Amino acid sequence: MKGSFTRPREDGAVMPSSGSFFAASLGLHVEASFEGGRLQTLRITDAPAARGPPEGERERGVLARIARHLETGREDLRDVEVDLTGVPPFQRRILEMLREVPPGATLSYGDLAKRAGSPGASRAVGGAMARNPVPIVVPCHRVVPTGKSLGNYSATGGVATKRALLALEGSRF
DNA sequence: CGTTCGGCGCTTA
DNA sequence: CTAAGCGCCGAAC
Numbered sequence: 001m002k003g004s005f006t007r008p009r010e011d012g013a014v015m016p017s018s019g020s021f022f023a024a025s026l027g028l029h030v031e032a033s034f035e036g037g038r039l040q041t042l043r044i045t046d047a048p049a050a051r052g053p054p055e056g057e058r059e060r061g062v063l064a065r066i067a068r069h070l071e072t073g074r075e076d077l078r079d080v081e082v083d084l085t086g087v088p089p090f091q092r093r094i095l096e097m098l099r100e101v102p103p104g105a106t107l108s109y110g111d112l113a114k115r116a117g118s119p120g121a122s123r124a125v126g127g128a129m130a131r132n133p134v135p136i137v138v139p140c141h142r143v144v145p146t147g148k149s150l151g152n153y154s155a156t157g158g159v160a161t162k163r164a165l166l167a168l169e170g171s172r173f
Numbered sequence: 174c175g176t177t178c179g180g181c182g183c184t185t186a
Numbered sequence: 187c188t189a190a191g192c193g194c195c196g197a198a199c
Contacts, residue, residue: 024193090182109195113181122195124181129194131183145195152194 005079019054019063020045023070026164028156030066030136034059038081042066042134044155066136073168074103077137084133090116095138103139103169108146121138130154144173 031048031086033041036059041084044115053060069075078099084092087171093116101107109122118124129140135155145151150173155164166173 086184091187113195118181120179121181123179123193124183124195126194127182127192132194140194143194147196150194154194159194 005010007059015056016057017059019059020048020051021053022064023067025070025168026157026161028161030070032059032066033082034062034065038083039134039137040083042137044135044157044161046156069103069136070168072138073170076102077139078102080137082134082137087131090118090121090124091131094125094128095132098140099137099138100141101142104171106142106144106166106171106173109143109151110146112143127153136165142169142171148173 004129005020015037016033016035018031018033020029022028023030026044028044029048031043031045031050032039032054034054034056038054039062054063065075065077065080069077084095087095090130094112097115098112109125110119112125113119113121116125125143129143132138132140135141143151150159150166153159155161157164163173
């Protein structure tokens with residue numbers, strides 16, 4: 001038998017797909033994978049596995065908006081549907097709250113912790129950021145330490161990537 | 174500036 | 187099941 005239903009359907013239902021584009025503002029590629037039309041992972045990388053647009057109209061639309069954000073720094077990605085199943089409860093809550101933070105704004109790890117009802121869990125918030133499956137769309141780059149530094153960023157490019165993203169959005173730091 | 178130490182959620186042993 | 191270790195912190199020296 002031939003496995004699961006992954007061929008295209010007229011209603012555009014379940015269909016895994018992935019694609020990537022080069023983001024000049026980062027000097028890196030951005031690769032996304034979709035499951036059932038929802039964004040499941042986003043990778044910032046210098047070596048994408050899949051090049052070019054993904055399969056599916058919806059998927060291409062989402063990727064195009066992400067690309068647009070990386071040009072203008074102003075795209076509102078809050079309504080992009082993401083798949084956070086598999087992310088542990090606390091981390092998931094944190095990621096969901098973080099989604100509401102718009103381009104140009106920043107907040108601290110402690111702020112997020114407090115907002116989640118666990119003041120003192122700032123370091124655990126850092127852990128949630130480090131494991132964010134969909135950076136940029138869930139804007140973990142907008143979370144900075146209390147004080148003047150940019151803190152860390154574990155995606156490809158490290159703090160340089162974080163700085164580029166914040167600069168693009170016009171954040172001051 | 175740097176160093177230490179407490180605290181939290183999660184993973185792994 | 188408990189225990190130890192780790193990480194995009196934060197506050198206090």
